[in-house]
Amino acid sequence: MSVTASAVQETIPQARTARVVNDFAIQVATVNGSGSQTANLVLLRAIFQMGVPVSGKNMFPSNIAGLPTWYTIRASSKGYIGRKKEVDFLVAMNPETAREDVLTLPRGAAAVYDEPLKLKDLRSDVVFYPVPFDKLITPITHDAKLRRLVRNMIYDGVLAKLLSIDMAQMERALRKQLGKKEKAIALNLSALTAGYEYAEATLPKLDPFVIEPMNKTHGMILLEGNAAAAIGCMMAGVTFVSWYPITPSSSLCESLIDYLKKYRKDPETGKATYAVIQAEDEIAALGMVIGASWVGARAMTSTSGPGISLMAEFAGLGYYTEVPAVIFDIQRVGPSTGLPTRTAQQDILSAAVLSHGDTKHPLLLPSSVSECYSMAMDAFDLAERLQTPVFVMSDLDLGMNTWMSYPLEYPKKPIDRGKRLDEATLERIGEFARYRDVDGDGIPYRTVPGDGMPAYFARGSGHNETAQYSERADDYANNLDRLARKFETARTLVPKPEIDLVRGARIGVIAYGTTHWAIVESRDQLKAEHGLDLSYLRLRAFPFTPEVFDFIDRCDRVYLVEQNRDAQMLSLLQMECTPAQFAKLGSIRHYIGLPIDGRSVTTELLKHEEEERAR
Amino acid sequence: MSTDTTVQPPAPGKKLNRIGLEPLAYRGGKTTLCAGCGHNAITERIIESFFELGIDPTQVIKLSGIGCSSKAPAYFLSSAHGFNSVHGRMPSVATGAVVANRTMIAVGVSGDGDTGAIGIGQFVHLMRRNLPIVYIIEDNGCYGLTKGQFSPTADLGSTLKTGVVNDLPPIDACALAIELGASFVARSFSGDPKQLKAILKAAISHRGTAMIDVISPCVTFNDHEGSTKSYSYVKDHDEPLADVSFVPFFEQVTAEYDPGATIAVTLHNGSKIVLRKMAEDYQPTDKMSALRLLHETMSRGEYATGILYIEPDKQDFIDLLGITDEPLATLPEAKTRPGKAVLDEIMDTFQ
Numbered sequence: 001m002s003v004t005a006s007a008v009q010e011t012i013p014q015a016r017t018a019r020v021v022n023d024f025a026i027q028v029a030t031v032n033g034s035g036s037q038t039a040n041l042v043l044l045r046a047i048f049q050m051g052v053p054v055s056g057k058n059m060f061p062s063n064i065a066g067l068p069t070w071y072t073i074r075a076s077s078k079g080y081i082g083r084k085k086e087v088d089f090l091v092a093m094n095p096e097t098a099r100e101d102v103l104t105l106p107r108g109a110a111a112v113y114d115e116p117l118k119l120k121d122l123r124s125d126v127v128f129y130p131v132p133f134d135k136l137i138t139p140i141t142h143d144a145k146l147r148r149l150v151r152n153m154i155y156d157g158v159l160a161k162l163l164s165i166d167m168a169q170m171e172r173a174l175r176k177q178l179g180k181k182e183k184a185i186a187l188n189l190s191a192l193t194a195g196y197e198y199a200e201a202t203l204p205k206l207d208p209f210v211i212e213p214m215n216k217t218h219g220m221i222l223l224e225g226n227a228a229a230a231i232g233c234m235m236a237g238v239t240f241v242s243w244y245p246i247t248p249s250s251s252l253c254e255s256l257i258d259y260l261k262k263y264r265k266d267p268e269t270g271k272a273t274y275a276v277i278q279a280e281d282e283i284a285a286l287g288m289v290i291g292a293s294w295v296g297a298r299a300m301t302s303t304s305g306p307g308i309s310l311m312a313e314f315a316g317l318g319y320y321t322e323v324p325a326v327i328f329d330i331q332r333v334g335p336s337t338g339l340p341t342r343t344a345q346q347d348i349l350s351a352a353v354l355s356h357g358d359t360k361h362p363l364l365l366p367s368s369v370s371e372c373y374s375m376a377m378d379a380f381d382l383a384e385r386l387q388t389p390v391f392v393m394s395d396l397d398l399g400m401n402t403w404m405s406y407p408l409e410y411p412k413k414p415i416d417r418g419k420r421l422d423e424a425t426l427e428r429i430g431e432f433a434r435y436r437d438v439d440g441d442g443i444p445y446r447t448v449p450g451d452g453m454p455a456y457f458a459r460g461s462g463h464n465e466t467a468q469y470s471e472r473a474d475d476y477a478n479n480l481d482r483l484a485r486k487f488e489t490a491r492t493l494v495p496k497p498e499i500d501l502v503r504g505a506r507i508g509v510i511a512y513g514t515t516h517w518a519i520v521e522s523r524d525q526l527k528a529e530h531g532l533d534l535s536y537l538r539l540r541a542f543p544f545t546p547e548v549f550d551f552i553d554r555c556d557r558v559y560l561v562e563q564n565r566d567a568q569m570l571s572l573l574q575m576e577c578t579p580a581q582f583a584k585l586g587s588i589r590h591y592i593g594l595p596i597d598g599r600s601v602t603t604e605l606l607k608h609e610e611e612e613r614a615r
Numbered sequence: 616m617s618t619d620t621t622v623q624p625p626a627p628g629k630k631l632n633r634i635g636l637e638p639l640a641y642r643g644g645k646t647t648l649c650a651g652c653g654h655n656a657i658t659e660r661i662i663e664s665f666f667e668l669g670i671d672p673t674q675v676i677k678l679s680g681i682g683c684s685s686k687a688p689a690y691f692l693s694s695a696h697g698f699n700s701v702h703g704r705m706p707s708v709a710t711g712a713v714v715a716n717r718t719m720i721a722v723g724v725s726g727d728g729d730t731g732a733i734g735i736g737q738f739v740h741l742m743r744r745n746l747p748i749v750y751i752i753e754d755n756g757c758y759g760l761t762k763g764q765f766s767p768t769a770d771l772g773s774t775l776k777t778g779v780v781n782d783l784p785p786i787d788a789c790a791l792a793i794e795l796g797a798s799f800v801a802r803s804f805s806g807d808p809k810q811l812k813a814i815l816k817a818a819i820s821h822r823g824t825a826m827i828d829v830i831s832p833c834v835t836f837n838d839h840e841g842s843t844k845s846y847s848y849v850k851d852h853d854e855p856l857a858d859v860s861f862v863p864f865f866e867q868v869t870a871e872y873d874p875g876a877t878i879a880v881t882l883h884n885g886s887k888i889v890l891r892k893m894a895e896d897y898q899p900t901d902k903m904s905a906l907r908l909l910h911e912t913m914s915r916g917e918y919a920t921g922i923l924y925i926e927p928d929k930q931d932f933i934d935l936l937g938i939t940d941e942p943l944a945t946l947p948e949a950k951t952r953p954g955k956a957v958l959d960e961i962m963d964t965f966q
């Protein structure tokens with residue numbers, strides 16, 4: 001390596017022209033198992049600490065070590081935290097993907113790369129910064145294993161210099177990331193400094209990208225949706241958890257276990273006020289939840305698509321025996337092998353009607369880490385209030401990636417245990433019948449073993465209102481009609497949508513979950529670039545509340561944007577629409593395994609509008 | 616179903632148990648199983664056992680899967696909560712229920728198809744966890760409710776009514792349970808009321824998984840010549856290992872036992888099981904000996920009945936979990952929702 005090696009950048013025409021401040025995406029391409037996650041999170045956190053809105057998205061393989069991984073850090077002065085389609089600044093560390101990573105960069109991008117990869121001749125419209133990582137790491141440690149792990153910290157140092165990221169913030173972020181491991185901190189700091197000093201001495205700044213301090217992250221925190229959901233479950237007073245490991249759901253239960261161990265010991269006896277069981281499969285996981293909930297515990301499980309499929313029979317049993325259950329579905333792509341570590345919103349239809357026979361389940365649709373938290377509590381309250389399984393439909397992007405958020409707020413409402421029969425109620429209603437609609441809302445009164453109230457025998461669909469086995473036609477039909485009534489009650493209790501009606505806007509967009517972040521950005525793009533105003537409704541639950549239909553009525557056309565192939569939420573919505581509403585609905589879908597981005601929505605929506613005009 | 620559990624003053628001369636309840640308080644709905652079904656005899660023994668032990672039926676939970684056997688919980692202890700779950704999955708529902716309320720006594724009723732086929736996975740893991748439950752397999756070697764197909768406990772070479780021969784070896788639920796970690800494993804016969812009742816009482820008093828495989832002939836589909844689960848076959852091939860007697864903690868041991876010929880096991884609540892040995896090499900506290908005995912008797916086409924294996928002091932799943940004495944299900948909000956300081960502390964870690 002010599003100084004002249006970096007002279008190639010002089011061919012770049014736009015270098016040193018318009019500076020791009022706090023608005024670009026950095027992508028780090030590595031091999032998984034190489035310890036790059038620490039380096040990536042330090043970079044993310046340092047930018048965040050400089051007050052610049054930031055988001056981090058990990059695209060990782062279903063593998064422990066040796067396959068390509070890409071981590072994208074997006075800085076956005078406007079606060080966009082969805083995925084950005086274009087990569088502006090590449091760190092190419094993986095020989096296997098480096099060529100394609102460089103070839104797919106947009107014009108004017110920049111790339112730091114491991115010098116032996118010899119990438120600089122691939123493009124003349126990209127700024128290249130070769131860095132001899134192996135040479136730089138050699139003096140730092142003799143231990144080959146440690147070298148491999150801290151090697152990545154060198155690119156943090158290089159980027160700190162090239163992007164003007166405050167080294168004091170880098171160090172602070174590193175200490176935050178590594179905690180009290182002083183030896184590791186010292187080693188990583190040396191690598192960080194080596195990278196910085198190398199860039200300072202050898203790499204003249206030729207790209208336009210810089211980070212400058214702002215004040216847009218003050219008072220905010222960084223966390224993953226699964227951690228937020230775990231905190232929500234603990235604050236919801238969960239007492240029983242059973243689960244089966246599955247990506248991208250495992251970290252929810254693993255975080256929860258950590259929090260419960262720390263904060264849910266009985267202060268007097270030191271014993272656990274909860275039980276967590278790693279089940280033999282997802283069938284058993286939901287079976288245990290139903291058993292625990294039947295006797296009155298607040299019980300939950302967390303899984304992803306394959307687990308949802310396995311839980312189908314028990315979900316129906318929960319529906320018909322009217323036992324509460326909270327089921328987190330951290331959605332991912334498809335069955336078996338394939339893309340189990342990629343994000344999707346593909347379980348909407350199957351979760352909504354999971355099981356055989358007539359079943360429908362409430363779904364909660366968090367789009368942010370704070371909703372992962374608040375909807376965890378909502379889910380427990382709704383499950384007990386409605387005496388039915390409730391699904392929280394998160395996804396890999398929300399669950400496993402790092403998001404900015406305001407600190408989670410302490411719950412204002414007490415825990416709702418629903419309609420439990422007590423002496424006073426028994427006196428008032430005269431007689432206990434487990435499945436009788438006493439109050440007209442479809443929700444019966446419930447007793448649990450050991451509560452001193454009358455017992456009942458829980459069984460599937462064939463029972464009368466006193467829970468006795470019955471195959472009578474009227475008993476069956478009455479029960480189904482009451483369950484349908486109960487679902488109407490659910491409609492009044494689930495979280496209402498968030499609506500932004502723009503005066504004069506004729507087009508509406510409906511989205512949910514993480515698709516929200518792409519919509520926020522796309523609406524701004526459409527307004528700025530095409531003068532097009534969009535009204536927006538963000539769904540927060542199924543069943544749909546009346547506001548959803550009112551929104552459709554107020555628009556000429558409505559696009560439902562979602563991350564699956566078959567327009568699953570749209571299908572659910574169409575089932576309840578009038579013909580006039582139905583005719584207004586269009587669909588924009590995104591299903592490539594990566595989080596949806598604003599630009600794709602904008603492009604698609606304009607294409608649809610073009611077709612609309614042509615018609 | 617409003618069931619009044621308060622004790623009615625008994626009619627003069629009515630037999631009452633030690634908590635003042637009469638036998639009727641332990642009965643359930645009328646059986647809908649076939650007349651002569653072994654399962655009905657098992658139901659009767661369950662009723663007698665709970666009555667004689669003087670256990671409050673409202674402190675019992677009854678669970679089952681699907682099949683003829685799994686209908687049984689509706690026929691005993693009507694003032695206990697019951698859960699007829701889905702096929703083969705009673706173990707998971709029971710696990711959740713028992714963990715969520717550790718004070719309840721759990722009785723799970725399953726069948727040979729429900730346990731040995733569709734439910735073998737959940738069965739295996741329940742045994743492994745040593746969950747405190749009485750797990751009864753009402754074992755007739757066939758699927759009664761779907762009209763007589765072979766189940767996985769059907770013996771090699773046994774035939775269906777139609778003449779079809781079973782060409783796969785049986786699963787021995789007892790050997791499996793011992794291997795997997797169940798701490799009380801027994802086999803009995805619905806046609807031996809004395810032995811079955813003694814085993815049931817011991818099982819109810821045991822802490823940990825008490826697995827009882829009860830050969831219970833299906834009079835409709837599996838009681839013919841060529842069946843190895845018919846009344847006549849089981850009567851002829853029943854090899855009791857010991858004369859089982861059960862002495863509850865609230866009674867004194869009165870009889871004298873020859874220490875050479877008897878084995879006495881004391882359970883955690885002070886109750887005693889007294890086994891007067893019939894088989895010479897019978898050692899119910901020795902896992903290897905129990906497994907050897909099972910294999911040897913099976914190879915002779917015999918059913919070794921009695922308490923096959925017992926480990927009275929093994930840690931059960933509840934202890935293992937380290938949960939509070941107060942049931943998880945009834946913990947108040949003050950104990951389950953941490954205060955604001957905890958949330959603040961957690962939020963600080965994300966700053």
